Each structure stands twice: as structure tokens, then as C-alpha cells.
Amino acid sequence: MKKVGVIGAGTMGQGIANAFASNGYDVTVCDIKIEWAQGGIDKIAGKMDKLVAREKMTAEKAAEVKANLKAGVYEDLADCDLIVEAVLEKMEVKKDLFTKLDEICKDSCIFGTNTSSLSITEIATGIKHNVIGMHFFNPADRMKLVEVISGINTPVETKEAILEISKSLGKTPVEVAEGPGFVVNRILIPMINEAAFILQEGIASVEDIDTAMKLGANHPMGPLALGDLIGLDIVEAIMDVLYNETKDSKYRCCTLIRKMVRGKKLGQKTGVGFYDYSK
Numbered sequence: 001m002k003k004v005g006v007i008g009a010g011t012m013g014q015g016i017a018n019a020f021a022s023n024g025y026d027v028t029v030c031d032i033k034i035e036w037a038q039g040g041i042d043k044i045a046g047k048m049d050k051l052v053a054r055e056k057m058t059a060e061k062a063a064e065v066k067a068n069l070k071a072g073v074y075e076d077l078a079d080c081d082l083i084v085e086a087v088l089e090k091m092e093v094k095k096d097l098f099t100k101l102d103e104i105c106k107d108s109c110i111f112g113t114n115t116s117s118l119s120i121t122e123i124a125t126g127i128k129h130n131v132i133g134m135h136f137f138n139p140a141d142r143m144k145l146v147e148v149i150s151g152i153n154t155p156v157e158t159k160e161a162i163l164e165i166s167k168s169l170g171k172t173p174v175e176v177a178e179g180p181g182f183v184v185n186r187i188l189i190p191m192i193n194e195a196a197f198i199l200q201e202g203i204a205s206v207e208d209i210d211t212a213m214k215l216g217a218n219h220p221m222g223p224l225a226l227g228d229l230i231g232l233d234i235v236e237a238i239m240d241v242l243y244n245e246t247k248d249s250k251y252r253c254c255t256l257i258r259k260m261v262r263g264k265k266l267g268q269k270t271g272v273g274f275y276d277y278s279k
């Protein structure tokens with residue numbers, strides 16, 4: 001298995017394309033427009049040039065990785081062995097994409113989705129190809145974990161193939177049966193939500209909540225700083241998925257987070273969240 005199509009040349013698509021290209025795969029990157037796919041590749045190349053300048057990568061390795069990356073259109077993906085999509089986190093967008101690719105890609109091609117919260121089983125409904133969750137973490141070229149998520153109809157052989165491919169990227173895969181939030185987000189996001197409740201109830205300050213978890217639980221980053229890094233809109237969306245799927249009140253989103261999202265205090269990306277990043 002050597003030919004991979006990565007769809008979506010944004011934050012995750014760039015990291016995923018880089019991870020595959022760095023490990024000898026022949027990668028075609030697609031986006032809504034081919035220029036946007038090329039833009040994503042240019043950003044990956046720019047990152048590598050910086051690593052070469054800092055002597056963290058050889059010029060030969062950078063040239064090799066760049067040669068493995070090209071921008072394309074969906075029709076170029078006909079002989080791909082694997083597709084990994086990292087487009088918008090919307091069910092209809094992902095389904096529409098896989099419906100198009102269903103007609104183009106060879107039968108043995110596996111459709112991987114990098115969704116952080118949507119049902120793999122639902123994405124796969126009506127799709128002839130085998131679909132599986134291949135959930136990378138940001139930045140995808142450096143973070144070691146891949147959650148390999150089987151939907152109810154994902155064949156065991158597809159899962160085995162994706163576990164091996166993940167290892168070939170130098171990653172450590174974990175096997176996950178489909179369930180809202182998978183493993184990492186089901187634990188991590190409610191923890192950030194709970195930290196927001198503690199703040200809202202006036203039990204401790206932003207700084208003290210984060211210090212408590214850094215020094216008391218040995219976390220490298222406090223939960224509120226992490227919420228700011230992920231984006232509070234994303235935290236809210238994932239809490240809503242956990243709640244809507246289970247109707248379990250333990251997953252209700254903290255109203256402080258909802259208020260901050262409405263007020264565009266989303267964290268680092270808007271310059272202010274629990275902390276102020278504007279200075």
C-alpha cells in the first residue's frame with residue numbers, strides 16, 4: 001500500500017500528508033480548489049525548509065518528502081490504496097465527498113476519516129468502500145497517537161490494515177470501537193468542561209485551576225489553557241455530541257463556555273478566552 005489521497009489541506013490535512021510523505025508514501029492532496037491543495041503543500045514545504053535551516057532535517061530528506069507530495073483533483077485518486085479525509089467536521093460534507101470518491105477510487109481503496117466526533121457508521125452508510133476512523137492528533141506529523149475507530153460495519157481486515165499503516169508512520173495506534181468522543185475526547189473534553197464549572201462556581205481562579213492540575217496531576221498544561229488552545233467552540237461542539245448521543249446530564253456543556261463562545265472569546269484563535277493572548 002503506497003498511494004494515499006489526503007483530502008482537505010488545512011491544519012490536519014497538512015500534518016497527515018506530511019506524516020505519509022515523510023514515510024515513503026506517494027501522496028496526492030486535494031481540496032475544494034487545486035490551488036488550495038498546492039497552498040497546503042507549500043506550507044508543509046516551508047516548514048521543512050525551516051527545519052533544514054535549523055539543521056533538524058537534511059536537505060536530502062526534505063527533497064525526498066517534497067517529491068512525495070503533489071496537488072491533484074479527485075479523478076487523480078483512482079488508483080489510491082487509502083484515502084484520508086480531513087475536511088469540514090460536517091456529516092453532509094464528509095458523506096458527499098465519499099459518495100463522489102465511491103465512483104472514482106478502485107474497489108480495494110480504504111476510506112479513512114479523521115473526524116473527531118462524528119459516527120463512522122453513519123459516514124459509511126450508502127458507501128460501497130470500507131470506511132474507518134483514522135483519528136490523528138494535532139500536529140499530526142508529530143503527535144504519536146492514532147485512534148483507529150471501527151464502525152459497526154467496518155471489516156476486521158480493514159482495521160488490521162489501518163493499524164499496520166499507522167505503525168508504518170511511526171505512530172502508536174489504539175483500537176477503538178465506535179462511541180461518542182472515542183477515547184481521548186471523551187475523557188479530555190469533559191475535564192475541560194468541569195474546570196469551567198469550577199471557575200463558574202467561584203471555587204478557584206483560572207490560574208489556580210491550571211496550576212492545581214499541572215502540579216497535582218502532572219499535566220503538562222492546565223485544562224483551561226488547553227481549552228483555549230483547542231478552541232472553546234470545538235469544546236462546546238464535542239460536549240454537545242457527547243450529550244446528544246447519550247442524553248446523559250454528566251455531559252451538559254457548562255453555560256460559561258456557551259456564553260464565551262457567543263461572545264467570540266474562543267481562546268487563542270480569537271486572542272482571548274480564559275486567558276488574554278492579545279498582548
Ligand SMILES: NC(=O)c1ccc[n+]([C@@H]2O[C@H](COP(=O)([O-])OP(=O)(O)OC[C@H]3O[C@@H](n4cnc5c(N)ncnc54)[C@H](O)[C@@H]3O)[C@@H](O)[C@H]2O)c1
Nearest residue numbers: 008009010011012013031032086087088089114115116138
Ligand atoms: N484541528 C484539530 O485539532 C483536529 C484534530 C483531530 C481531528 N480534526 C478533524 O479534522 C478535520 C479537519 O479539521 P482541520 O482543523 O484541519 O480543519 P481546517 O478548517 O483547518 O481544514 C479543512 C480543509 O478542508 C477543506 N475542505 C472543506 N470542505 C471540503 C470539501 N468538500 N472537499 C475538499 N476539501 C474541503 C477546506 O478548504 C480546508 O482546507 C475535521 O473533521 C476535524 O474535526 C481536527
